[in-house]
Amino acid sequence: MTARKSGSRLETEIERCRSEGQWDKIPELVRQLSAKLISNDDLGELLLGEAKLQQYLKENPIKQGASPRGIRPKLVEVRKHLTAALDRGNLKPDYMQEASMLMAKLCYVEGDYQEAIGQYSRVGLDDMPLAGSPVYRLSMIAEAYATKGLCLEKVPTVSPSLSNRNADRDQEIITCYEKSGDIALLYLQEVEKALSAGMQNRSPKPGPVAQEQELGYFLETGLQRAHVIHFKNGNLTRGVGRFREILRAVETRTTQNLRMTIARQLAEILLRGMCEQSYWNPLEDPPHHSPLNDPLRQGTYTKDYSLSRRPRVYSGETLFCPQENTEEALLLLLISESMANRDAVLSRIPEHNNDRIISLQSASVVYDLLTIALGRRGQYEMLSECLERAMKFAFEEFHLWYQFALSLMAAGKSARAVKVLKECIRLKPDDPTIPLLAVKLCIGTLHWLEEGERFAKMVVDMGEKASEFRAKGYLAIGLVYSLRATDASLRGMQEEYQKKALGAFQRAQSLSPTDHLAAFYLALQLAVSRQIPEALGYVRQSLQLQGDDVHSLHLLALLLSAQKHYHDALNIIEMALSEYPENFILLFTKVKLETLCRGPEEALLTCKHMLQIWKSCYNLTNPSDSGRGSSLLDRAIADRRQLNTMTLPDFSDPETGSVHATSMAASRVEQALSEVASSLQSSAPKQGPLHPWMTLAQIWLHAAEVYMGMGKPTEATACTQEAANLFPMSHNVLFMKGQVAELRGNMDEAKRWYEEALSISPTHVKTMQRLGLILHQLQRFSLAEKILRDAVQVNSTAHDVWNSLGEVLQAQGNDDAATECFLTALELEASSPILPFTIIPRAL
Amino acid sequence: MFAMDQGVVEEWLAEFKTLPEAAVSSYAATLKEKASLVPALYKVIRENYSDLLEPVCHQLFEFYRSGEPHLQHFTLLFLPELLWSYLSVTSGRDPHCSGCIEALLLGVYNLEIVDRDGQSKVLSFTVPSLSKPSVYHEPSTIGSLALTEGALANHGLSRVVYSGPHLQRETFTAQNRFQVLTFLLLCYNAALSYMTSPSLQSLCQLGSRVCICGYPRQHLRRYKGISTRMTVSSDFLVQLITGIHYALCNGESDLGSRALEDVLYRAQLELYPEPLLVGNAIKSSLHGAVLKSNKEGPALHPGGHHAHFLTHIAQRRHQPVHPRPSLEETW
Incomplete structure (x- = not known):
């Protein structure tokens, strides 16, 4: 030592060492101290006693449930110091109290609980000031309360005959622990404050700041034991209250782990043991009578102490306070998650294996609970973002990968979901569900048919192993083939795929004869290949299995219309509509049938009715619609619930129904262009999900068509204009404009509209047919023939195209070919439904 | 149905009718003590053809409409059983007798979608964000949040999601059936802490049966009731779970x-x-609770133990209400 420290500086140094638990420095400091004044000897004894006791506890940590130590040589020494300090009575009162508390602690360590309790009652713990005393003393008081609680738990109650006494004793014990915990939190906050202040003041001197403070057995007991007793006593409300008190206290470095554990545990209770009605928020008092508490021990404990100083809690003007159990659980889990991510052990070297597994487990519990909370509230988009952060733990961990894939799927992020599902398949190749989920995505909005085929084949190749999923596998591959048939531009290919699809559906149906979907898709495929009576047989079977299946009913109606039983078909549609009053595809078919059976006025009424339904379905002011997400697509995805209830396939062409490769591209263009258009003219009413607006446009187009049939071009124009306001670049709108122009006898204008429509959707068969006819009228036969031949390639069952082709060929003098076309048209017309069968969506 | 049960139910029907308005809340508190009433009511609901079904449904609806929480919880106790009864009748396409159950279910739904003044209710849920200070944290101490697109887009915003307003429903259709039933389960779930053991058992059975009827697993479970497949919706399954x-x-x-x-x-x-x-997460978190390490939790506090406490509490809580009805027999 270069220079002796002056008295006050020495005292400060001692205080600092005591606060920071640097017991090894104490003996040297005591030597300096006693060199100064004789009267410091007693204080020296106290300090040495304390230092030796603490050292001993550091080297021999107390474990819960372990039996008391009894007399140990080192402890004998401690006792000698403390007795010396106490006996002479020269100490200042503060130091006397400290010496007594240390003595009590020693008694506890040696197993003399009764004596320890006696010491504490002499000290008068409750009267010790919490303000203005040195930081280390807060720790001593906190430890003293915890130790007193421990002793009280060990010592049997004086008169066990009275159960009241037990309750009182419990109350006393809990109060000890709760006070201990509160003061411990205060102490840790003060230490941290002192450390950060010290860091600023003594910046050049590298102090022991980086050293992690440890809680130690007694403080930890104080913080952890109270809620355990609450729960054991069936007093859930108090236990939850205690958790919240600890969590509301401003975090310190030392309490981080504790907070993370408690946050997760509280979240578990909120999710597993509470409901909205039994919830009270963290700033409210718990309800008087709560179903959460054990009714037999209701009201055994209420918080009844107050401290002169409490730990600082989070405060501020705009503090978020949860109002619901799921909200609170979510907040806690997000906090836990951020901690779990910060402390993550990712290293794969063998020495870190245990730590890594522990880190993985604790993180995955947090992610599981997050999934439960967010799933309950349907927040799959946010969930997928959370689980994405979990992916750093996910190497070779199937559960995390699978959950991530499912969350992407639920959030509508299909393309990524398929990629993640691929990894899941690699990790668990025997599970047929995973490739089936992938097929479902591929044949949905993604329209990745080749990829879908690969996934479906995996399931089929599993054979018997796939058990109940085998039939599903065949169904999946059948759907892929069926969709590929619709896409194929060569007739040979189409027929080949249709044959394959039919085979697969037959297989699925025979494997699972009670699955209505197998029977239904078999019927649909037969219908598409115009095997009407066979299709009717299977659709009846499907309806026997699932009487109110909307697609089966729709198919039945279309099949009846193919047999020209329009009235029966309309009856079926009306029956179906009584079960699905808001189903727009059914309504579209109804408009068509009504025009035929009951005249256009009825059909117009149905159009009006559709507009009303649309309004009641989508005009509800749900505040989530506005201000959510920035792009239109975001909003479209945001309202998946409505998408699910509406069976109109996404981006579909109202005529060909299911998604066609080129029409899909067209829809994308349509969407993008409309977006640009609507941003230019801000008056366009385009908030909210995309899908309802497409439906609305289709309703207007149907109305336009009915007016066309009535020979009213003005009304038809007005309706078309309504649709054009929503989707000005839609090929359907352009096609309808062409129709109206034709009706007005304005062929040049019509031709221009049709050409525009085809530039957006080059395979729109109806446009091709109309354009072909106009070219025919304009005597441009070879071009007309070319376009009509292309149209027939795209859809070989469009009888009016065959008919037009026949006319063009006839005009060119090619009578043989023309006859053949007419015959084909005639034959097809005999089995042609009112709307194409493919209007019915095909999905898993 | 025994005459005794019938007597209990008839007495219950008569008692409430003559009850003066002022006595309703004290009556509600005593309902729990009628030990033989609840099993008798379960029997009425299960035996779809009982003459008592209609007045029972009517009275359960009156209970719900009273707005008295105890009475509402009493009606909710039977919700799983009522749902099952309704679904099994619907799937059998048996037009018999489900009329009054349908009316009760629709009645509760139509009451729940509006607030006290009859305005459509919009349920809101605030998605907490770590970038805003809360009662439990201070954004600056959370450290670097992952700088994802989503995090940036939501920075400083607390997002509120809404559900509703929901449409009034006069009848069940195939289209609205699961919207209504899902909403009813949501109401049931909001009162789970008040549900008794038989009600929770009946919920579990509803879940099992709706999901397996008509599928090969039905044989495994040896359930011999209805064997037609029932349609379900994804949201309905999430609420069931x-x-x-x-x-x-x-x-x-x-x-x-x-x-x-x-x-x-x-x-x-x-x-x-x-x-x-959600189901996978529940399975995995229950499994994990047992295996949980003691790194983060101190030795005092082995992880996951409070789940046992809850179980413990619940068992004691539900026991004295009434003897377990023999739900097991039907399996």
């Missing part, structure tokens, strides 16, 4: 875990990602 999760953790671990397995089985067959997600 939420209730089953509670049952599982609060004294019904056997029936609960069986029901969870059955719902997961069906969710796989239907290829619904949402119930699969």
Whole structure:
């Protein structure tokens, strides 16, 4: 030592060492101290006693449930110091109290609980000031309360005959622990404050700041034991209250782990043991009578102490306070998650294996609970973002990968979901569900048919192993083939795929004869290949299995219309509509049938009715619609619930129904262009999900068509204009404009509209047919023939195209070919439904 | 149905009718003490053809309409059984007798979608964000949040999501059926802490049966009731799982875990990602709770133990209400 420290500086140094638990420095400091004044000897004894006791506890940590130590040589020494300090009575009162508390602690360590309790009652713990005393003393008081609680738990109650006494004793014990915990939190906050202040003041001197403070057995007991007793006593409300008190206290470095554990545990209770009605928020008092508490021990404990100083809690003007159990659980889990991510052990070297597994487990519990909370509230988009952060733990961990894939799927992020599902398949190749989920995505909005085929084949190749999923596998591959048939531009290919699809559906149906979907898709495929009576047989079977299946009913109606039983078909549609009053595809078919059976006025009424339904379905002011997400697509995805209830396939062409490769591209263009258009003219009413607006446009187009049939071009124009306001670049709108122009006898204008429509959707068969006819009228036969031949390639069952082709060929003098076309048209017309069968969506 | 049960139910029907307005809340508090009433009411609901069904449904609706929480909870106790009864009748396409159950279910739904003044209710849910200070944290101490697109887009915003307003429904249709039933389960789940053991058992059975009837697993479970497949919706399964999760953790671990397995089985067959997600998470978190390490938790506090406390509490809580009705027999 270069220079002796002056008295006050020495005292400060001692205080600092005591606060920071640097017991090894104490003996040297005591030597300096006693060199100064004789009267410091007693204080020296106290300090040495304390230092030796603490050292001993550091080297021999107390474990819960372990039996008391009894007399140990080192402890004998401690006792000698403390007795010396106490006996002479020269100490200042503060130091006397400290010496007594240390003595009590020693008694506890040696197993003399009764004596320890006696010491504490002499000290008068409750009267010790919490303000203005040195930081280390807060720790001593906190430890003293915890130790007193421990002793009280060990010592049997004086008169066990009275159960009241037990309750009182419990109350006393809990109060000890709760006070201990509160003061411990205060102490840790003060230490941290002192450390950060010290860091600023003594910046050049590298102090022991980086050293992690440890809680130690007694403080930890104080913080952890109270809620355990609450729960054991069936007093859930108090236990939850205690958790919240600890969590509301401003975090310190030392309490981080504790907070993370408690946050997760509280979240578990909120999710597993509470409901909205039994919830009270963290700033409210718990309800008087709560179903959460054990009714037999209701009201055994209420918080009844107050401290002169409490730990600082989070405060501020705009503090978020949860109002619901799921909200609170979510907040806690997000906090836990951020901690779990910060402390993550990712290293794969063998020495870190245990730590890594522990880190993985604790993180995955947090992610599981997050999934439960967010799933309950349907927040799959946010969930997928959370689980994405979990992916750093996910190497070779199937559960995390699978959950991530499912969350992407639920959030509508299909393309990524398929990629993640691929990894899941690699990790668990025997599970047929995973490739089936992938097929479902591929044949949905993604329209990745080749990829879908690969996934479906995996399931089929599993054979018997796939058990109940085998039939599903065949169904999946059948759907892929069926969709590929619709896409194929060569007739040979189409027929080949249709044959394959039919085979697969037959297989699925025979494997699972009670699955209505197998029977239904078999019927649909037969219908598409115009095997009407066979299709009717299977659709009846499907309806026997699932009487109110909307697609089966729709198919039945279309099949009846193919047999020209329009009235029966309309009856079926009306029956179906009584079960699905808001189903727009059914309504579209109804408009068509009504025009035929009951005249256009009825059909117009149905159009009006559709507009009303649309309004009641989508005009509800749900505040989530506005201000959510920035792009239109975001909003479209945001309202998946409505998408699910509406069976109109996404981006579909109202005529060909299911998604066609080129029409899909067209829809994308349509969407993008409309977006640009609507941003230019801000008056366009385009908030909210995309899908309802497409439906609305289709309703207007149907109305336009009915007016066309009535020979009213003005009304038809007005309706078309309504649709054009929503989707000005839609090929359907352009096609309808062409129709109206034709009706007005304005062929040049019509031709221009049709050409525009085809530039957006080059395979729109109806446009091709109309354009072909106009070219025919304009005597441009070879071009007309070319376009009509292309149209027939795209859809070989469009009888009016065959008919037009026949006319063009006839005009060119090619009578043989023309006859053949007419015959084909005639034959097809005999089995042609009112709307194409493919209007019915095909999905898993 | 025994004459004794019938007597109990008739007495209950008569008592409430003559009850003066002022006595309703004290009456509500005593309902729990009528030990033989609840099993008798279960019997009435199960035996679809009982003459008592209609007045019972009517009275349960009156209970709900009274707005008195105890009475509303009493009606909710029977919700799973009523749902099952309704669904089994619907799937059998048997037009008999489900009329009054339908009316009760629709009645409760129509009451729940509006607030006290008859305005459409919009349920809101605030998605907490770590970038805003809360009662439990200070954004600056959270450290670097992952700088994802989503995090940036939501920075400083607390997002509120809403559900509703919901449409009034006069009748069930195939289209609105599961919207209504899902909403009813949501109401049930909001009162789970007040539900008794038989009600939770009945919820688990509803979950199992709806999911397996008509599928090969039905034979495994040896359930010999209806064998037609029932349609389900993804949201309905998620709400079912939420209730089953509670049952599982609060004294019904056997029936609960069986029901969870059955719902997961069906969710796989239907290829619904949402119930699969939540169900897998529940399974894994229960499993993990046992294995949890003691690194983060100090030695005092082995992880996951409070789940046992909850179970413990629940068992004691539900026991004295009434003897277990013999739900097991039907399996």
